[in-house]
Structures are given as C-alpha cells and as structure tokens.
Amino acid sequence: MTPMTPVHVLLVFQSRTGRTEKLTLAAAVGAVQARADIRLRRLTSVREESGEHDETLDRMLREYVPPTVADARWADAVIIAANGKIAGLSVDLDAAKAYGKQIAADTRACLDSK
C-alpha cells in the first residue's frame, strides 16, 4: 500500500495579545493530530511598526515570519484567524483580508494559465 501524502495546512493568524495565537495553535495541533504537515505564519500590521511593543508582541515578532504566496502555493488548505469583532483592531482583519485576496488572486492566475 502506498503511504498517504500528508495534507499541507497553512495557518495564518493576526494576534497582538496572544489570544488568537493560542486559538491558532489549538487548530494547528488538531491538524497535526489528523497527520497534516503544517506551517504557522503571523500577519503583521502597520500599528506594530509604529513602536507599540510589549513582551508578547516582541516574542511573536521574533518567533513567526509573515506568510508568503509560496506558503499558499504549498498549502492544500489555508486557515486564516483574525479578530474581526473589535473595531479598534480592524487593521488586523484588514491584514487578513488582504492576504486572503492575495491568495485568491494568485490561485486565479494559476487557473487562468492552465
């Protein structure tokens, strides 16, 4: 019997306090339990570049890299997590939406070329 190729799952999140990071990690563990290969990527936002830092934010900035289109091409499934309910954090949702649009555009370009 041929061994099954693992499903590639890309988990992209935006988090400033670590709460959405924790939820994303739980989703990542679920994917690993289902024998998927995973990549974890963190979206950064404009506000972080303006000098707003704390311990959790500094750690996440050090530990994660932002997603790329290559990550999306690697993935069989993409999970995007962002806090969309707090008005003050709408920039997080905007970053997630922008990445989603980037993936969609890239996918469309791939399909159009075939």
Place this chain on the structure above:
Amino acid sequence: MIKIRRSRERGQADRGWLQARFTFSFADYHDPQNMGFRVLRVINEDRIAPGRGFGPHAHRDMEIMTYVMEGLLRHRDSMGEHHAIGPNEMQIMSAGSGVVHSEFNASESDPVHLCQIWILPSAEDFEPSYQQVGFAPSDKEGRLYLLAAPVDSREPALTTIRQNVRIYVAALGVDEQVHHSLDPGRYGWIQVTNGQVAVNGRTLDQGDGAAVSDEPELAVIGTGSGGEILLFDLP
C-alpha cells in the same frame, strides 16, 4: 562490535545563526547509511546564536530529548509549557498525537550549545507530555547517572520515556572509569558531549558517537583532560 561515527563525518548545516551537526540524516542532510541506530532516529548538536531559534513547528510520535551543554534554551509549546532549559537538566517532550513548539536561545548575549535527540516511541498516538528535571552536577561525576527510563524501570530515573530505552550521563575526570553491562539483545550508543573518553580502548572526542553491538561490557574512561558522555541502552 563498536562502530565509531566521527564528529567530522557528520552532516552539517550553517544558517549563520545556527551551526548544526547531524549524526543521522536530518532535514536537508540525507545519508541512507546513517538513518539512525535502533530506535535512535536523531542526534543533533546545535549552536544557536543569541536571541535566535526555531519558530513554532510541529512534531508527532517522537520522544524528543534536549540536553544543554552551555547556555539557556527557551522552550514554549502548545501544551502551555514555557521554560528555560540549562546545563544539568533533562528535558523530554513526548510529542505523541501532536504538539507545536518553539525553541529559542534565551540569552541576548551568549550562544546556547545543546544536543537534541529523537527516539521512536513504543507506540503511536500517546497523550503528549512534557518533563523537565534538574540534577546536581555531582550526580553525574564519576558515575553513570540515569536520566531517563521507561515508567516500569526497576532503576529509579530522573524522567520517564515511552520506549524501552535507558539514558545515562557521566562526567569523567582523567582516568576516571565507569562500566555498563548490556543485556543480551541490547545495543548501546555513546555520544561524547564534551572532552575525550575511551570506550573499550577506542578513543572518542567531543561530537563523536559510537554504536555498540554484541559487546556485553562497556568500560568508559576519561582521557585527555576528561570528558562527558550520554549513554543510550537500546532495544
């Protein structure tokens, strides 16, 4: 029979912030002749630059042991464990059904130097677990100190491991000697983490490893200016 795996023959990676040596095939280093030994799958020796490390990544069905020779390693995982690991500590993360963790040098000024060892577990899908236990430097001086053993081990060990493996550490001064008997059907691996030793008369330097088969008795003696070893008693 003792088959020596010399330090200089190991695979290597240089990412600038990471200087790694691979006793067995790992990541981009693939050598079909060195895929592991018995249930030992990985022995990596890493030097990680200050503040740098490995971002969150996943493991499953692997017993992962970290032994720090110098410096401090910060560990964080999806089980909620968040610790710094230093010398004279034993860390075993049992990945079981799946964990995500990150490992970073906890220091912004000093490198961390460590060995990470992966051992195949006795079964798949265990509940993930984490152990980190310290010991006194004197515990390993001039004797084999049992760092890890299965839960049903008769010999008390610092930590438990989900495989029929016993892992010892010994720090040997010049001419200091320890002996270990391997039961019939058992195998050994000796990894030199520091200095120089001789195993049944064969000299091993820092980073060298030795695969032991059909040798019921092992005599390890500190040579040069002495040395430290990890000894694996394997099925």
